[in-house]
Amino acid sequence: MKISPVLAFALLLTFSACRQETRKTPESAEPTGLALRTQASPELEYENLRLYPITADAAYIEKNAAAAEYKNLGEAIGNPRFRITEKKPFGRFEDQGAVNTLTVQNKSEDMVFLMAGDVIQGGKQDRVIAQDLVVPPRTITDLAVFCVEPHRWQAREQETPAAAEDPRQSEKNKRIYAFTGYYNVATNDIRRSATQSKNQQAVWDEVGKVTAVHNAQTSTGAYAALEQSESFTQARARYLSFFGDKFDRSEDVVGVVAVTGDEVIGMDIFAHPALFKKQYKALLHSYVTDALTGGAPASMEEAAMKRYEERAFRKFGEEDGLENEKYEFQGLMVHFVDL
Template identity: 30%
Template sequence: MKSQTLVKVLGVFLLAVIAPLVLLAVGQTRTTNRLPQAKNRPASANTDDYKISGPYTHNNLAVFLIHGKDKLAGKTFLTLQEALKQRKVIVYETKNVNELAIENLSRYEEVYVQSGDIVKGGQQDRMLGVDLVVPPRSGKISIAAFCVEQGRWQKRGNEESTHFSSSTERVATRELKIAANKTKSQGEVWSKVAEAQSKLSANVGMRVNNTASDSSFQLTLENRQVRETADAYVRALAHIADKHADVLGYAFAINGKINSADVYAANALFRKLWPSLLKASAVEAITELQKNQKFDPVSRNEVGAFLDDAEAGAATEKDVTKRIQMITRESKVNILLETRDRSASGPWLHRSYIKK
């Protein structure tokens, strides 16, 4: 009898001690689960999503490939270059320096436009200021732009003044990207174009400004000496992604310093854009060329840390269209521009990382 009483007493004692502890633990677990996540923060860190290979180097340019899971399997886009060449899209001059209009004429194909693409012609050459997906039979859609040719405001040669004939080049230099995407200053864009032209002239051994339009960055990129010098970089590095079906993007360093990175939701989209991306990186490497200088190599871990830091930055949102949203993240030293397509299954379409 005494033993039964003792057991009951012990049972009551244990229940009194353990029950509050269990409730406390459950309460703590629920509180943890309710902690808010950063708005639009990627679900996992960069190092969980990507594998980085490289560096692959030529002169002062080091390229890293970024591997990951394809988020848009089976979905394809025409690039702006392809669509203009096939006459499936028209980019219209609006006579507003910082705004153009674009129309997709095709019946079925979507057109992917990337911030930094240069369109040639019109009243002035422009660089497009945002990423955009233009649906089939879109009608005219406004798109932000920056002039990369100061002074001209008339037809040039045999080009059309009412629309733009081609898009074969991208803006080169980190400073130009920052001017267009962070400060959004037309004056700063012109200043950085002139600075790039001056550096290119010094490093290729001839004046690269074209007499047809002295300030045109497009015509500078068409300069024979610039093309030949950039082609040496392209020939050395163009093949590096050929054997990898999981490459989604790349990062690059110039003179031993991380510069930028671009990552896409699909391997097919990256492969279409790779030639123009690599050429732009090559042109920037030529711009910053320091002959006979040696640099400490950048490591894959440093590239991963660069991507992670940019992704952790404070976020702001902007609707480009009803379909396309731009998320800008900025840390003390890096910027991430993330393009989201609300109609796609993946969380993002393109990420552009820029070292300040």
């Protein structure tokens, strides 16, 4: 049977369209292995803060099993074989690069995860870490930071209680300007200024705003001066008590979305449930401080959260342009943040 040229051309177009559609479908339907629970739960809401858990399937968790062994900064800072110090200015009296760069020395056998937003105390001035970084065992590396204590540039007269237990170690820490304290995770505005605008004045401005709201200003202008505000610390304690153990027994939660009023404060996703649990309580300080500083009772509707889920997960799946949002190490997506 002969096929007319017109019919042959029509069949060719149909076949071509089918092939094109076949190529598109896997890309658009490619699963991430993650799911966001978009329905609000009273168990995850207190006053100005509501959390939405992000869960991972078994394949996602198994693929990222190596991240379960990472230590976080809160664990590593007390190990004498892990140290963060001021970067030597190589003979120059002043070196701006040394202010925004610290030296990390990991003599331990642990992989240590440092998260952008972690606040460290000590050195010549407290800093907020400005990049996600996994520090392998037996390595020395630079670490990008910004100052969160603008009016100090000398060693502390008094170290944190844990660091001051050994007088000889305390004196050595002062001599090398070591960082011996960990102050959880900074507010999301500070995190955003440190990782996205990368502007020191912007970081200082945000530090000044949050400490002023809570009447926690000190002579050095430190972010950690929040501890001097009794009203703030008491309110924070109530939030931490409510939320602190919510995910202790979960085996598939790898992140959360935090909401105050009708706005998303931020989303944080980690490679593994174990890494999320290690970082969660420190991260909670960030969300709680935001809720106490400029928050309102959570009112976001489920439909709005579903729209956010679609946008955020689409962003999560992108390959390029996420150097400030997605951190990967040795093939693992260690941490994703949307602020």
